Amino acid sequence: MKAPKKASALNEIEGVLPVQSIGAKAIANFKRIKSKRIDATEIFEGLRTGNMASLSQAITLIESTQPKHQALANDIIQNCLPYANQSVRIGITGIPGVGKSTFIEAFGKHLTQLGKKVAVLAIDPSSSLSRGSILGDKTRMEELVKDPNAFIRPSASGTSLGGVAQKTRESIMLCEAAGYDTILIETVGVGQSETAVHSMVDFFLLLKIAGAGDELQGIKRGIMEMADLIVINKADGDNINKAKLAKTEFNRALHLFPNKPSEWTPQVLTCSAMTHDGIADIWQNIMAYINFVQENHFFQTNRNQQNFFWMQETINAHLKNNFYQQPAVKQAFDELSNAVKNNELSPFVAANRLLDKYFKNINP
Amino acid sequence: MKAPKKASALNEIEGVLPVQSIGAKAIANFKRIKSKRIDATEIFEGLRTGNMASLSQAITLIESTQPKHQALANDIIQNCLPYANQSVRIGITGIPGVGKSTFIEAFGKHLTQLGKKVAVLAIDPSSSLSRGSILGDKTRMEELVKDPNAFIRPSASGTSLGGVAQKTRESIMLCEAAGYDTILIETVGVGQSETAVHSMVDFFLLLKIAGAGDELQGIKRGIMEMADLIVINKADGDNINKAKLAKTEFNRALHLFPNKPSEWTPQVLTCSAMTHDGIADIWQNIMAYINFVQENHFFQTNRNQQNFFWMQETINAHLKNNFYQQPAVKQAFDELSNAVKNNELSPFVAANRLLDKYFKNINP
Numbered sequence: 175m176k177a178p179k180k181a182s183a184l185n186e187i188e189g190v191l192p193v194q195s196i197g198a199k200a201i202a203n204f205k206r207i208k209s210k211r212i213d214a215t216e217i218f219e220g221l222r223t224g225n226m227a228s229l230s231q232a233i234t235l236i237e238s239t240q241p242k243h244q245a246l247a248n249d250i251i252q253n254c255l256p257y258a259n260q261s262v263r264i265g266i267t268g269i270p271g272v273g274k275s276t277f278i279e280a281f282g283k284h285l286t287q288l289g290k291k292v293a294v295l296a297i298d299p300s301s302s303l304s305r306g307s308i309l310g311d312k313t314r315m316e317e318l319v320k321d322p323n324a325f326i327r328p329s330a331s332g333t334s335l336g337g338v339a340q341k342t343r344e345s346i347m348l349c350e351a352a353g354y355d356t357i358l359i360e361t362v363g364v365g366q367s368e369t370a371v372h373s374m375v376d377f378f379l380l381l382k383i384a385g386a387g388d389e390l391q392g393i394k395r396g397i398m399e400m401a402d403l404i405v406i407n408k409a410d411g412d413n414i415n416k417a418k419l420a421k422t423e424f425n426r427a428l429h430l431f432p433n434k435p436s437e438w439t440p441q442v443l444t445c446s447a448m449t450h451d452g453i454a455d456i457w458q459n460i461m462a463y464i465n466f467v468q469e470n471h472f473f474q475t476n477r478n479q480q481n482f483f484w485m486q487e488t489i490n491a492h493l494k495n496n497f498y499q500q501p502a503v504k505q506a507f508d509e510l511s512n513a514v515k516n517n518e519l520s521p522f523v524a525a526n527r528l529l530d531k532y533f534k535n536i537n538p
Numbered sequence: 539m540k541a542p543k544k545a546s547a548l549n550e551i552e553g554v555l556p557v558q559s560i561g562a563k564a565i566a567n568f569k570r571i572k573s574k575r576i577d578a579t580e581i582f583e584g585l586r587t588g589n590m591a592s593l594s595q596a597i598t599l600i601e602s603t604q605p606k607h608q609a610l611a612n613d614i615i616q617n618c619l620p621y622a623n624q625s626v627r628i629g630i631t632g633i634p635g636v637g638k639s640t641f642i643e644a645f646g647k648h649l650t651q652l653g654k655k656v657a658v659l660a661i662d663p664s665s666s667l668s669r670g671s672i673l674g675d676k677t678r679m680e681e682l683v684k685d686p687n688a689f690i691r692p693s694a695s696g697t698s699l700g701g702v703a704q705k706t707r708e709s710i711m712l713c714e715a716a717g718y719d720t721i722l723i724e725t726v727g728v729g730q731s732e733t734a735v736h737s738m739v740d741f742f743l744l745l746k747i748a749g750a751g752d753e754l755q756g757i758k759r760g761i762m763e764m765a766d767l768i769v770i771n772k773a774d775g776d777n778i779n780k781a782k783l784a785k786t787e788f789n790r791a792l793h794l795f796p797n798k799p800s801e802w803t804p805q806v807l808t809c810s811a812m813t814h815d816g817i818a819d820i821w822q823n824i825m826a827y828i829n830f831v832q833e834n835h836f837f838q839t840n841r842n843q844q845n846f847f848w849m850q851e852t853i854n855a856h857l858k859n860n861f862y863q864q865p866a867v868k869q870a871f872d873e874l875s876n877a878v879k880n881n882e883l884s885p886f887v888a889a890n891r892l893l894d895k896y897f898k899n900i901n902p
Contacts, residue, residue: 248884248886248887248890251884251886251887252883252884252887255881255882255883255884258881259881340886343885344884344886347884426790427791477881478879478880478881479879481878481879481881481885482875482878482879482885483885484885484886484889485874485875485878485885485886485888485889486889488885488886488889488890489861489889489892489893490854490857490858492889492893493854493857493858493861493893494854494857496897497853497857510849511846511849514845514846514849515842515843515845515846516842517619517622517623517841517842517845518619519616519619520612520615520616520619520708520711521707521845521846521847521848521849521852522612522615522704522708522848522849522852523612523615523616524849525848525849525850525852525853525856526612526852528853529853529856529857533860536900
């Protein structure tokens with residue numbers, strides 16, 4: 175039993191790479207955590223001087239499920255707070271096949287060439303099941319991976335979107351305190367994760383490709399309404415005309431939507447991550463947005479609201495988790511919820527029965 | 539202190555009418571509740587024989603905040619369950635000014651003329667503040683109010699949307715057990731209440747009027763995506779051409795949206811609640827939808843999921859309520875949440891501090 179447990183702990187601490195690709199550095203990190211020589215101040219100071227290993231280690235603590243690590247992580251986050259909040263946070267979404275990794279590679283390189291320090295994080299709840307795609311992503315960003323001004327961290331693993339999202343939200347703070355001024359958060363474009371990302375970024379970019387017919391196919395309801403900018407990727411070669419047509423169509427659709435709380439009017443741009451055409455315009459557009467919302471104060475209001483939202487989300491997630499994990503609730507849950515689904519029991523009566531069990535057993 | 543308290547209790551028990559318009563019957567109802575002569579079986583049996591007073595009384599119990607009434611209400615709901623679920627539930631939304639009341643009057647009359655028994659419920663969280671609009675609504679449905687095959691119940695009052703919505707959800711079951719086969723649930727079209735209504739209906743109808751320019755203005759993000767049918771009202775007189783143009787525009791917009799889980803393709807129709815033109819087509823469209831989703835089994839799957847959803851919602855609402863109402867949490871909340879909003883404290887640390895307080899004090 176010992177060996178597999180250790181391997182899985184190692185995996186969890188790294189939270190990133192399949193066991194076979196954990197290098198000497200990662201194992202050293204793991205041993206330091208294991209040997210309790212680490213402390214929050216040490217990691218925080220390393221991170222503040224721009225030490226990538228310290229940043230990685232801090233995120234590893236955030237992603238750990240051990241209470242001891244979580245306490246350390248909370249200390250580090252609290253230390254980072256005065257230095258966080260000093261960046262532009264950009265969410266990037268799009269369905270698989272739209273060229274997200276290639277786009278982030280081209281866009282990230284453009285930013286580092288402008289002197290930016292770029293951190294790339296991801297929210298992909300599915301990654302806890304199939305770790306393959308994560309490694310694939312890193313391989314597809316081979317230029318950015320080598321760039322000293324870029325930090326790439328694949329999605330945390332976890333059993334719930336809430337948990338994964340919270341870890342990413344915390345990692346943003348660490349990256350900011352480590353001096354990264356542009357945070358790109360990638361999401362997969364097929365599920366609930368877009369809403370989570372939207373609640374932690376300043377700017378939400380929807381990546382599309384021109385296709386035949388129904389352009390919005392496959393994009394989750396509501397994602398287009400969240401977008402501050404739609405970018406039609408792969409506008410190169412034979413695809414250029416199709417991309418221009420798609421641009422017209424999306425522009426028309428965008429005009430049908432109501433005003434955004436930011437008062438910003440989203441635009442549609444085309445680009446080619448391959449030829450880099452249009453990449454500079456995208457950054458221009460984002461800068462114009464940031465100036466706009468800083469002037470009308472939406473930028474800060476939105477961030478304050480996001481902070482408050484994350485406090486509430488954390489509370490709600492914890493309350494729910496505590497409830498659904500309680501043995502008394504777990505025991506009764508399936509039977510009651512099946513009765514509800516089959517219309518044999520009122521949803522409200524079933525809820526009350528479960529709540530009674532919960533509160534009776536909460537402090538045994 | 540006694541007199542105002544009694545008046546407010548009366549008001550609460552009725553949940554509907556301003557004090558001055560409570561008639562002798564309502565006072566008798568109130569006295570029966572007050573004198574404890576009521577029991578769940580008696581009300582249930584009255585309700586099953588189509589007695590409107592019993593139905594009203596049962597809904598009054600649902601809307602009461604007294605634990606004794608809630609226990610009675612739960613018994614009645616549980617008794618009603620085998621007879622509930624036998625109706626078509628239709629959500630109707632649209633911004634103020636779109637003619638919702640007039641539409642429901644015309645549509646409801648059309649349905650009773652077809653031999654249907656129609657119940658009209660409403661979700662309007664704002665109604666707890668301004669009771670005026672409720673009475674206004676009833677006056678604007680003067681034909682339907684007099685119709686023996688129609689039952690109209692204005693929105694429950696309450697401090698939270700969740701609470702108001704739950705009461706409406708429970709009232710649906712009672713109306714169904716009382717023999718109403720078509721339930722119309724009206725909502726105000728400006729807030730979160732549409733999502734709540736959408737989670738309790740089979741069919742979601744968005745009412746619009748033709749306007750100059752930006753047709754979707756004022757409609758909350760996402761509402762159009764929930765619609766199974768868009769109806770452009772006030773298509774009469776000089777307005778007919780404008781309405782036809784709006785129809786074309788909405789049709790185009792609808793085609794840009796992804797497929798619905800029901801696989802139904804929403805349409806755009808025009809109608810005049812004044813001349814009754816188009817009203818029959820709307821019912822035809824709804825019937826076609828119901829047949830369609832009964833054949834592909836989405837109808838039942840959706841209802842089962844809605845039941846499960848409401849069980850979870852009730853649990854979550856109760857957990858949150860219990861947390862935020864706890865004195866220890868209440869005392870610390872403002873200071874901690876302000877610190878979070880001002881970026882002085884990490885949202886996660888603040889959440890953990892509040893959770894610690896809560897669980898320490900949960901069973902004093």
